[in-house]
Amino acid sequence: MSLASPSPSATMKITSRGKLPLSIVAVVVCSLAFVALLYNTERISSISSTSIFKFKSCSKRRSSTKSKEKTSEDYFNTAADDRFEFDPEECSIMHGKWVFNKSFKPLYTDRSCPFLDRQVSCVKNGRPDSDYRHWEWQPDDCTLPRFNPEVALKKLRGKRLMFVGDSLQRGQWESFICMVSSIIPEHKRFYRFGRVHSVFKAKEYDAKIEFYWAPFLIESNTDLQIIADPKKRIMKVDSVAKHAKNWEDVDILVFNTYVWWMSGLRLKVLWGSFANGEEGYEVLDTPIAYKLGLRTWANWVDSTINPNKTRVFFTTMSPTHTRSEDWDKPNGTKCYNETRPIKKKKFWGSGADKRMMSVVANVVKRMKVPVTVINVTQLSDYRIDGHASVFTETAGKLLTEEQKADPIHHADCIHWCLPGVPDTWNQIFLAHL
Numbered sequence: 001m002s003l004a005s006p007s008p009s010a011t012m013k014i015t016s017r018g019k020l021p022l023s024i025v026a027v028v029v030c031s032l033a034f035v036a037l038l039y040n041t042e043r044i045s046s047i048s049s050t051s052i053f054k055f056k057s058c059s060k061r062r063s064s065t066k067s068k069e070k071t072s073e074d075y076f077n078t079a080a081d082d083r084f085e086f087d088p089e090e091c092s093i094m095h096g097k098w099v100f101n102k103s104f105k106p107l108y109t110d111r112s113c114p115f116l117d118r119q120v121s122c123v124k125n126g127r128p129d130s131d132y133r134h135w136e137w138q139p140d141d142c143t144l145p146r147f148n149p150e151v152a153l154k155k156l157r158g159k160r161l162m163f164v165g166d167s168l169q170r171g172q173w174e175s176f177i178c179m180v181s182s183i184i185p186e187h188k189r190f191y192r193f194g195r196v197h198s199v200f201k202a203k204e205y206d207a208k209i210e211f212y213w214a215p216f217l218i219e220s221n222t223d224l225q226i227i228a229d230p231k232k233r234i235m236k237v238d239s240v241a242k243h244a245k246n247w248e249d250v251d252i253l254v255f256n257t258y259v260w261w262m263s264g265l266r267l268k269v270l271w272g273s274f275a276n277g278e279e280g281y282e283v284l285d286t287p288i289a290y291k292l293g294l295r296t297w298a299n300w301v302d303s304t305i306n307p308n309k310t311r312v313f314f315t316t317m318s319p320t321h322t323r324s325e326d327w328d329k330p331n332g333t334k335c336y337n338e339t340r341p342i343k344k345k346k347f348w349g350s351g352a353d354k355r356m357m358s359v360v361a362n363v364v365k366r367m368k369v370p371v372t373v374i375n376v377t378q379l380s381d382y383r384i385d386g387h388a389s390v391f392t393e394t395a396g397k398l399l400t401e402e403q404k405a406d407p408i409h410h411a412d413c414i415h416w417c418l419p420g421v422p423d424t425w426n427q428i429f430l431a432h433l
Contacts, residue, residue: 084142088432091142094378098135098341106133106419107149113178113418115191115200118393120171122417125398127391129339132417137379137424147427149180155433156207156252164247165256166215168318168422171415172256173198173211175422176429180209196224197246210250214243215260218293221274230263234281237269237292240300251310254374254429255297258317258356259414261290287355294363302368313432315374315425316360319381320351321413327384336389336407341382351413352377372432376425386421388412 084091110121118125137144163173177200181189190201200209215223219236223243227233247253261267267289270281284292301312324332326349327342348354357377364371380386390404392412403410416422 086139086142086144086431088372091139093139093144093428094375095141096137096139096379097345098379098382099138100131100134101136102134104134104136106423107147107182108178108419110418113174113181115177115181116174116418117170118398119167119412120174120388120392120415120418120420122388122391122420125388125391125393127389127417131339132383132385133419135341135383137427144427145431147179147423147430149183152176152180152430152433153183153202153205153207155430156202156209157205158207159251160208160210160249161252161254162210162212162247162250163254163256164212164214164217164243165315166213166258166260167415168259169254169256169315170211170213171418172254172315172422172425172429173209175418175420176426177209178418179423179426212243212246215257216293217243217255217257217297219243231268233263234268234270234274235289235293236271236274237289238271238296240296244300244304248304252313252433253305253310254313254315256315256318257293259320261286261293261356262320262353287353287359290356291359291363294359298363298367301371305369307369311433312369312371313374313429314360314364314371315429316377317352317356318414318416319349319377321349321384321387323350326350333407334389334411335384335387335413336411338384338387338389340385342384344382347381348378349381352381374425374429374432376428379424380421383416383421384413386416388415388417391417 110116110124123130161176163169163176177191180202181200184202184204188203190199190203192199196213198211201207202209213223216235218238218240219242220233221227221236222233265286266283267286268281269284269289269292272280305312321335321338324330324334327344327347332338360373364373389411390399390407392399392415394403394410394412399410
């Protein structure tokens with residue numbers, strides 16, 4: 001059937017009466033467009049409300065390929081194709097995957113950086129494998145920029161950056177100074193190690209990067225003269241002044257405290273002075289004692305810090321891996337001989353206490369001074385392969401062959417090899433900074 005041209009009379013009819021039908025058509029078209037817009041807006045809103053990441057700008061999106069359903073294996077072994085530039089207000093760092101990149105080379109080694117403790121110098125201590133140094137954390141929704149030493153030093157020009165906390169925080173500090181010192185000639189840097197306060201200085205940038213030892217942040221009877229028996233440790237939960245006087249006039253403060261609190265289900269806490277020895281202490285559940293201690297720290301920050309001059313960060317808990325049943329290896333020996341991250345898409349082991357995590361969240365959200373939380377817990381929880389294990393020291397001495405043969409008692413599944421996981425913590429920290 002052919003399509004004939006309209007007759008002249010039909011043409012005249014449409015022309016003479018065209019105004020009303022055309023206006024109706026226009027209204028209908030606009031209405032349909034508006035309905036479609038509402039539908040898509042509602043659909044995007046629905047996606048955003050159920051997603052950790054909220055879409056902010058289509059211009060930031062990378063070119064994408066056809067979407068397909070991904071398996072857990074894909075999450076760990078393929079690159080994301082639809083992610084955004086890092087935005088600290090939009091991107092959920094804690095959701096992502098570790099991607100193996102053999103071509104990725106750390107900015108330093110435990111032989112090239114002279115500032116590393118022997119405790120974390122795993123290769124120097126005899127660790128034979130090296131794959132643990134080639135995993136990169138890839139958030140699901142955004143691209144995390146690589147750590148750029150020059151950018152870091154320019155950010156710190158004329159400033160003081162201080163890491164405050166325990167030996168895990170010291171590891172983050174050592175990681176940071178090793179990465180920036182990779183581009184600083186030896187004669188243009190200064191280093192002073194102290195039992196409590198250590199300082200690295202980049203002379204050309206007039207930048208100081210410091211570490212202050214305060215394992216509980218608050219005062220305790222085991223801050224400096226370490227008491228080996230956890231039952232004899234007492235936390236002075238109402239006082240932080242002794243330590244905090246050293247944190248004043250610092251431009252950027254990065255705090256951490258967790259693992260020292262986990263020495264038992266209940267802890268001894270004290271209000272007032274240590275002058276009366278152990279008299280007057282109370283025994284509290286660990287999360288309650290932790291909350292009291294963090295509130296004392298938070299009160300100091302709120303009453304002392306000027307947010308126009310000082311930025312405050314808090315690194316969340318570094319997980320331990322002492323129970324191999326957590327990752328379905330009932331016959332395993334803690335983190336010993338582990339060479340790859342856990343591949344489960346959602347994993348939370350017993351070495352990361354959610355109650356303690358919630359204490360940090362609740363304390364921080366009530367503070368007047370803004371605190372940027374560097375959430376490293378879940379991404380680090382996958383890294384059973386990154387610990388010092390038996391390639392470490394204890395009591396100032398490297399493990400003997402006999403001790404190495406007994407990993408159930410001697411493998412260190414708390415501290416991390418460097419270079420390693422703490423480099424990623426600093427990558428996230430610099431992205432926020």
